[in-house]
Amino acid sequence: MKVKVAVNGYGTIGKRVADALRKQRDMEVVGVTKTKPDFEAKMAIRKGFRLFCAIPENLKLFESAGVEIEGTVHDLIEDVDIVIDCSPGKVGVQNKPMYEKAGVKAIFQGGEKRDVAELSFNALANYEEAIGKRFVRVVSCNTTGLVRVLYLLDKNFGVEKVRAVMIRRVVDPKEDKKGLVNGISPDPIKLPSHHGPDVQTVLPHIDITTVAFKVPTTLMHIHSLNVRLGEKVSEDSILDVFEREPRILLISGEDGFTSTTKIIEFAREVRDRYDLFENVVWRDSIAVVDGELYFTQAIHQEAIVIPENVDAVRAMFEMAEKDESISMTNESLDIGKLSF
């Protein structure tokens, strides 16, 4: 018996979620939606996904473009158990009444406010809390990247205080209508950035202050972390914890990984769409100075939340225990197989 899933919004996140769901033996993608008949809509059909129109008024656009459409989002959700809403930020909350009316569960993305759902989710940190829930929000890429490492550090050593600086890619690679091509933009100017409070939606007890800046790049975010731990640690003990977690990929400057450009160059060799579902942590950045831990990680904003969406489905339908779900998801997406 497979859970029937709809992906509402076949864009940057939606197309990756759809592909990942298809690789799960306990899930079925009933259909995906697009607002307009562009090349991404055509690619969805070529990949064998049933395509539905996310905005009923736009049905005619698809017809006049000759793109085969099977109905509207309303037709699609009648036939599913859960919708993974991958709309742009703030659009998910507008869709929620539709999901409530149809009596389906829904997963929202981190672009929505926390109160769109009963729970903000990260598989490592709070899988069990999502058991049986109806509305869950998978936290954003940066928050997912922070939560994974902070959960591990807290579990193993206790976390007393976190200071994190996020250096953010300004837009996704496909974007050509907005951006920042020459400058560094404090985002926001007045701290904290939303990431700290967002981490606390998953790990409420973590004391964290975050600052963020947008820079003119599209590839990945970078996080510079400073963490005061509850016990004295060595660099090796940190490395050991990170090495045991498949959702963390350790790399080294010695191998020529001098920037995010080199990480993506590597990813182009080994992953479809160069997707990196893992936190990418530089081994050589891990330093303990005056008893405090410092390290640097890179986060692939297009891909990192994909395994979390898959695990959220399993938790919400009580289909598997935490470790079982995470293993299944990792196995299906090749997570934990890369190494350097």
Next chain:
Amino acid sequence: MKVKVAVNGYGTIGKRVADALRKQRDMEVVGVTKTKPDFEAKMAIRKGFRLFCAIPENLKLFESAGVEIEGTVHDLIEDVDIVIDCSPGKVGVQNKPMYEKAGVKAIFQGGEKRDVAELSFNALANYEEAIGKRFVRVVSCNTTGLVRVLYLLDKNFGVEKVRAVMIRRVVDPKEDKKGLVNGISPDPIKLPSHHGPDVQTVLPHIDITTVAFKVPTTLMHIHSLNVRLGEKVSEDSILDVFEREPRILLISGEDGFTSTTKIIEFAREVRDRYDLFENVVWRDSIAVVDGELYFTQAIHQEAIVIPENVDAVRAMFEMAEKDESISMTNESLDIGKLSF
């Protein structure tokens, strides 16, 4: 009986050439070289290529990094029929005496001057001239992009005069040591750019003037072409010629292909490393104004010369006729299968 090939320089072009050669049933990659033991060197080994050191003095670097090396470039070339030199520009010519001494054939890339080889090569335009040659130079990415379309236009309609403006990606995606992040650089200031004369190394009778500019992007080049043809043409007749050539991929603005970012977003779905071996021509850019043809094409600088290298090998060893070789190469690299 397979031709035994060495790839000297497993970098941006070399790794793609090595993968492409491996897909040919009449060729065998005996080994590849790297100058240093970085992640690309390790990837070569993981992919099953035998790795050799391009600079004998650097052997120790590989040993101390624990990267398994099978010898130097000198050991490698003793065991092959031909070397595809994928060194950085101007390094190929320094390697030539080594190839001469070893008695092997060699293919150089477009970063070398024309006189490094007996012939500047493009498969569509002058395959037959490479039959039996010892040293051949595959012209650069921009020149390959120009030669393919100009050859077709000249063959079908006669070309009287070409004016081309190249808007060039400044560096390749993996680059993090050089670039241009805020500016537009005439390259060179005094016209013509080298591309026009370089086109004439393959198509000597074509009257062409080129101008080039570098802009802060890494994805693809753009060419804006203006061509006076020998006969009156319609836009449809141009489209018809381009549609029949597998090494040209036609796209449309209507499908959302509003920039090179969207072309690459599409390529990430369908090709390893998002490689586009085809000239990418916008259908809607094809215009005949006052009897002259205008159109715009995008050129993926990392990938477009790869099929040309494969065809050059077949020509130099008289392994196949032009059409046969091009078909084999296209089939193996999935060229001509994409459409929009």
